[in-house]
Amino acid sequence: MQIHLKKTWIISALFSALLMASGCQEKPASSADAQASSSQAKTQQIPLIQAKVTRVELPRKQFCDEDGCTQYDLQTVKTDIAWIDDYFLNRIKKDVPIAFEKDQKTTQAASEAADLKGLNQNSIYVRFISQQYNLATFMIQSYTYAAGAAHGMYHNEYVTFDLGTQKRLALTDILKPNVETKVAEQLYDANANWLTQHDITREKLQLSDNYYYGSKGIVFVYPLYELASYAEGMTELTLPYLSAKDLVKAEYLPSLPVVEAVAEEAPQAE
Numbered sequence: 064m065q066i067h068l069k070k071t072w073i074i075s076a077l078f079s080a081l082l083m084a085s086g087c088q089e090k091p092a093s094s095a096d097a098q099a100s101s102s103q104a105k106t107q108q109i110p111l112i113q114a115k116v117t118r119v120e121l122p123r124k125q126f127c128d129e130d131g132c133t134q135y136d137l138q139t140v141k142t143d144i145a146w147i148d149d150y151f152l153n154r155i156k157k158d159v160p161i162a163f164e165k166d167q168k169t170t171q172a173a174s175e176a177a178d179l180k181g182l183n184q185n186s187i188y189v190r191f192i193s194q195q196y197n198l199a200t201f202m203i204q205s206y207t208y209a210a211g212a213a214h215g216m217y218h219n220e221y222v223t224f225d226l227g228t229q230k231r232l233a234l235t236d237i238l239k240p241n242v243e244t245k246v247a248e249q250l251y252d253a254n255a256n257w258l259t260q261h262d263i264t265r266e267k268l269q270l271s272d273n274y275y276y277g278s279k280g281i282v283f284v285y286p287l288y289e290l291a292s293y294a295e296g297m298t299e300l301t302l303p304y305l306s307a308k309d310l311v312k313a314e315y316l317p318s319l320p321v322v323e324a325v326a327e328e329a330p331q332a333e
Contacts, residue, residue, distance in 0.1 A: 109226050112199050114140040114191035119155060122165045125182075131210060135162040136186040140201065146229055147199075150222075151189045154203070159185060181210030192275065195317050197227045200275050218286060219297060221275035225315075234272045237315035243270055249306045250283060257300075261291060276317060280304045 119137040126133050137159070139151045156163055162185075185207050192200040201222045208215035223232045230236075238246065251258060251265050258268065273284040280303040290298040304319055 109197050110144055112142055112144070112191060112194045112226075114142045114201075116188070116190060117141045119152070121162055126161055126164075131181065131183055133183040133185050135159065136184075136188075137162065138187070139189045140191055142191070147201075147224065150231070151201070151203070155187055155189075158187060158205070183210050184208040184215065192221070194226075195276060197225055198232075198276060198315070198317070199224045199226055202275075214293070216287065219273075219284060221273055221284060223275060232315065234270065234274055237311055239310060239312055242310045246270060246302065246307075246310050249310070250300055250302045253280075253303055253306060254300045258290075263290060277301060281307055281311070 116138050117140070119139055121135060121137065124135055126135070137155055139155060140148070142148055186205070188204045190202055190204070192202050194200070201224075203220045203222060204217065205220070206215055206217045224230065225232055247268055247270050248265070250270070251268050271283045271285050273286075275282050275284070280301040283300045283302065285298040285300070287293055287297055304317065308316060308319065
């Protein structure tokens with residue numbers, strides 16, 4: 064009888080162990096779990112930008128032809144993020160392809176023309192501006208000077224990347240559909256004093272596709288002479304984030320503080 068009970072106890076213990084083992088096995092991941100895991104993986108892939116300026120190596124710094132000689136100064140950023148570095152280097156090569164020509168021959172006529180006309184200048188500088196989680200902003204600063212001119216011409220172009228999708232964001236990418244007119248109206252209202260002083264009516268103000276994320280709002284940047292004189296420089300008009308929150312897609316709007324309205328207490332009767 065004792066032997067029979069002992070065998071029964073052993074069999075029961077083995078059966079319980081098998082049940083516990085089967086209960087500890089991992090369950091197949093559900094579709095929701097898989098999506099959460101994928102989203103977490105994407106979050107972990109957002110890099111932290113660390114950029115330094117580096118000079119672009121050229122076959123020669125000066126190119127001459129019958130129109131004179133041009134001196135090039137080209138500098139880009141090194142971020143250790145290959146697709147960003149490639150974007151700016153390819154952009155510079157596209158803007159000034161002649162600076163990268165290896166077989167540049169200076170003729171006698173070109174040298175004489177350069178001596179008479181002087182030296183032109185062409186520079187392009189790329190630098191890192193800021194990062195707000197997945198949004199990284201850079202600036203391409205270009206400057207050209209024609210020998211003998213009263214002054215040079217410069218332009219600042221801002222480039223914003225979505226680091227998650229590895230894509231440059233145009234203005235149409237960050238705005239909600241069909242809100243351009245509303246954005247222009249809000250932009251005018253936020254800068255009405257300056258615009259009025261410069262005789263710019265609401266109908267004349269157009270949206271610039273050159274923008275960047277500022278500390279107080281989205282800044283629209285206008286070329287020289289478009290809204291103001293050369294002496295005043297490139298015009299920057301800011302659309303406050305609170306005004307933009309219903310016009311910009313949520314994923315492209317920086318995180319804003321939540322301000323709760325405080326109800327005023329009714330005055331007590333004496």
